[in-house]
Amino acid sequence: MSENTRSYAALRPSAVSSLAGELRLACMRISRRVRYESTDSIAPHQFSVMCRLEESPRSPGELAEIERVSAPSMTRTVGGLVERGWVERAPHPTDKRQVVVTLTDDARKALKDTRRKRDAWMAVRVSNLDPEEQAILLRASEILTKVANE
Template structure:
């Protein structure tokens, strides 16, 4: 929890972490709110609010599904893509400054740990 809070604090303030996570999901392809909610382990209403914030700020666009009137497709706008990249750059700059202080061998440990945890979380 402490590490998570610390990272949150240090990360850029441009876009909140959970918003950034959603934007990253939309980088590859458009998704529906329900799909996003499932991926992010959040209820659909939560995702609605998160997405609404992004839409208001012009980072994400809603598009009706022509085949299924109930559904909505969400995708990054050009501005959203730019912001995603910029936010990543800033966040990575902070992280890189921390990682410079540790050895290559320690970095490798973190890479492997991330793989293991990602696998455990997805099971």
């Protein structure tokens, strides 16, 4: 049977569980390596918050909810970003008890540089794979994005 006409049987629940664990560990290792190898100076939690702010300005409460952390934890993260000059606080336009956090131009540059370094690290590894492995990763990337968006 050719590869194009091969049918795939559903995995047994124990095999699905095993695959899920292997995928989780592989994704965690790649994420850790990309952060480490790119030698960026942005902590992972700060990078995540900065990416959220790149989408739009937000209140610390909104950021805490999106990032699934406590409000005091987000207050500390935002404070660290303010100290580094990567975000600015401004009064909320409709609720004077709140603030809105926005990225600075320095933060946008830091995000761009960090992404460039991380992409370059990954591109070297992918370029060392054979064409079949690259095609498999292309499909796997689509599938993993689908899983992440559920």
